[in-house]
Amino acid sequence: MTYCTPYLLELGLTKSKISLVWIAGPLSGLIMQPIVGVIADRSKSRWGRRRPFMLGGTVLVSMFLLLLGWTKEFVRFFLKEKEAVRQATIVVAVLSIYGIDFAINAVQGSCRGLIVDTLPISKQQLGSSWASRMVAVGSLVGYAAGAVDLGAIFGPMLGDTQFKQLTAVAAITLCVTVGLTSYAVTERVLVSDGKEDEGQIGAMEVLSTIAHNAMNLPRGIAAICHVQFWAWIGWFPFLFYSTTWVGEIYLRYDAPVDAKASEDITGQVGRIGSTALIAFSIITFLMSVILPWFVKSPEDEVPDFTPRPPASIASFVFEMEKYKPSLLTTWTASHCIFAGSMIMAPFVQSLRGATIIVALCGISWAISCWAPFTFLGVEINRLSQHNHRPYGHMTRNSIELESPVQLHLNHGPDESHGSTGASSGAYLGIMNLYTTLPQFVGTFISWAVFSLLEPGKSPELAKEAGPEELKQHAAEGPNAIAVCLFIGALSAAVAAFSTRKLKRLQSEG
Template structure:
């Protein structure tokens, strides 16, 4: 499972670099916060388009290398190039445009285009990484697989943020990764993504899908199928998607602005004033990145610890069917036995844990507008690690179980045409086709991916993994549009433009940071609104529990 989910380390390393440095980098280039918030529509837009389409096409892929890995490798290559180009936008533009306002505007345009290309390609990688987990594991291991995915997601965030806390400019020479903190982070992120994706692609052996009549479907057919599935979801999958929707409306401002929030709190309330006669010029972007990274390192440590411990505390979805309580050791006293039995009965399931995590996130972030110190801002960001661990785990674990449970259906013809929605598979491209079809006893003739280590496991065809994960991603990306719109309104009212009143002798960072101590903190207001949306997500999780 570690090798299966290893690609998520590099994936989250990439997301972490973009989220930590993206906003202050665009602000440094000259964009206002309201316009920067509109740039981040690239994330939800790319997720809305790329993940479902790539997932659907990967479902139908008959490549001899597997259904998911070719898309993962190509997407990772494009993402790495986009990262490097983002770090060197000014230099690339300088090759064609002389210094001046034209170069400044062209640099902003290229940076925004890089972010769009980066988001589109990394979403393709993410779609296949998640689908690969659902394809490979049977029902009994879906929750464990999602838990491992959550752990390595946290490990990727932790590695990225930890490296970001160091002054890389002083540690490494200029010829190794550029002359700024941001450039060096883009180089490290690209290498991390290429390495981890390569490890998973090497370690995991996918079964090759046999060609079927419906494989000649057009893009229109794929999108039509996705639309049909979205409108006709099974009740529990529909409810999981709605919890995810409100959950992500709450998380959006935190994920995209938390490092800027921490850095701005420091510069607003604790940064020492410049000495008389000096201009206090320094790498404010790198400094904010390091301060934000330090807070996010603690956040990731808590996330990783929670991802390791919580799976042992939270009851597996299959556990209620067992109808028994483990007998405590006879050596324990009667009172101790009673405590153990009660503790077992109080053990929450994954749905309840998701509900409580949304409430916890709301309680934490609702205090964001009242933060006045770097320590408090760091503590607020770090405390969100516990609910984030559950949010990375619960939706995919619950959905993976539902996909596998709903995989049984009409009979498939082994020697004739396949029933649409079911997959004939083979171990490798070189095996004799007569031996390729593997069927499980008692499964009604449905062709399934065989899990040889668990002969009695309810194995999935994996046919709809890409589609349903694509639908879940629709419910993950649509709230980001909502979050972007909310952020744009808040920033437009509270910070309509740059601090144009700043004198010429003041340092440059005074122009793109809001340093007014008595002014409302726009990012904190966005996080407060997100907290209210998380309460709605908790209510939807409560409704999901009632459907059990």
């Protein structure tokens, strides 16, 4: 996210065309996560339901990452003519990005499914908050890697450019962390009741199941999905363009005159943008660690899950509980913080100002990585407790891979357990639809804004643009990416309103 946009700009693509390249993200999420979720829900592999997809997806992501980093070398192995090499390099780079996006969705969906599958209701918030912390740690390490000179650390061992070394570090890290998770997590295996062979899943059956569930969502899950839809119209331009925007603000207002003479503009913009996102990631990490201690869990608001502290400290604990905001209130506040930050983007005229508002968004991102999945996990497990089965014609049992367990993936009509998550892949996939569909909207908005305001090459990133041209460009109007961020702020305000509606729905329920 830090380097790809300036990398593609340096290859010669315009911002409007790059906005169409980034449609790979929502397109892959729209296709991959729901399908992988449904197939994994029904899988009876002895390796578990999620791990095969996590491992297979990781191998593909790593291959495409390395291909993205070494695109020019790969193309030059087959072609020699200069213009043909340039055109083919763009094509292979774009295809690599599509490959990464499609494969990573299988990994992401499976990782989220593990949390819902293996944790009881009382620990759904804890699991989601730990996932948010790990995302923050990974982001911090990743952006730090982008901000430092990796060549001075690794030498030529991982490549001769910053971008190559970043793709190599990302591939190695992904393999190590997913491998560790696959080794450490005890996953369950589905066993058939003998009435139907669940392993025979046709493509049309998968699609019809997804469509049926999407059109018949329980009210609580539907409300969560609606909040996600509006929130992600705002998050899309931030995640894909904020580092480029910070770099362009630097080149437009703060950079010395000789900065444009640099041979590695991609590296320069990437390092400046990564520095801003280091601040963003530090705030995200701190908030993901601190906030769960001061926010009331959803299950704490349900009588069946009232905490019972030791008598000696009960009065103090209950007194503190009175002042804890609910997770729903915290989620609403996060949308407001994001909207308030991004609405200032068109008016920023310094690197410091851009860095500050990007860092503030770390508060919102920590909550956005945690709150919706907590609510979804609780809703899924509550539905399971009430014997809600989206695949009503099936009955399943489960066995552990390595040891007996009290919790099962699904149960017969007379059983009652704390957590199941049998349909977690399906519901996570459907919520992912509401995360990816707004990205199509964001892509269209970005394409329209870039086409109107910057139809040619980015003046900030064009080597031939001099100080006078930059000054004239700054006087003509705001940065095009800043306008996209401003529009995202308006959408975040709608998400805040939708979250309040979710609260009213819960109070009615």
